[in-house]
């Protein structure tokens with residue numbers, strides 16, 4: 001097992017009270033596996049990822065419980081300089097907004113090269129050559145000419161490729177990509193996703209792909225974990241989840257993806273808003289928005305039921321939901 005997040009709890013103290021942003025999340029990622037973590041904004045998917053990377057601002061955030069076991073060691077017990085070393089070389093992150101993640105006053109060649117100088121002790125000349133190879137590998141056209149350009153001189157899609165190059169430069173065991181294609185148009189999104197997928201296979205990295213868009217991850221993820229109000233509400237191998245979701249929230253997300261065979265039909269939208277995390281509804285947190293809610297849902301929080309074949313669902317009526325096959 002490459003990464004195991006166990007019963008992680010993260011809180012934020014706000015003026016309105018304590019927000020339980022991550023409320024008992026557990027997941028695993030193997031080497032060479034892609035786990036998509038899906039949810040609306042505020043579901044806790046990015047906060048969990050930031051806790052794994054060790055880049056949560058504490059305070060205001062506070063990790064109150066849990067373990068993050070990476071390559072056999074609980075990261076939460078390590079000193080900050082050890083975590084920084086792991087973060088640089090063995091796990092890395094790709095952010096949504098490459099322009100603010102890259103250094104605006106350094107050329108992309110210098111930024112990429114610096115990683116090899118600092119972490120691999122390479123000479124500047126060798127580091128520059130390696131940077132160029134990486135730019136080729138992420139398919140930046142005319143890399144030899146563009147190595148001296150600054151981040152703002154690249155298009156959004158090309159900048160995201162440079163971020164990917166930086167993330168894979170030291171051949172980390174784990175890459176976390178937080179909404180890596182959200183700011184891009186649909187065609188570029190698909191190209192960047194294909195590139196990530198290809199590199200992940202080539203380097204046999206574990207990849208955690210954070211997204212709010214189920215459509216984006218269908219072709220690249222092995223498994224999906226769906227988050228709602230700080231918890232995982234469903235996890236399953238990707239094809240099972242698409243074929244027969246075992247949680248009404250997942251079903252709602254799937255039904256809100258535009259489909260060619262549903263042309264002319266109105267798109268489904270899950271009613272209501274995600275809950276305020278300082279005042280999560282009692283029982284099942286999804287009940288005010290759930291078309292299948294019954295009395296028990298308003299009082300009894302559903303555990304994460306074992307739904308068989310590697311699937312789990314936090315719905316009292318997961319069987320009914322799963323067996324109501326999609327047309």
Ligand code: SF4
Nearest residue numbers: 284287290297315316
């Ligand atoms: Fe809906 Fe009840 Fe299932 Fe929650 S437990 S998702 S409210 S049916």
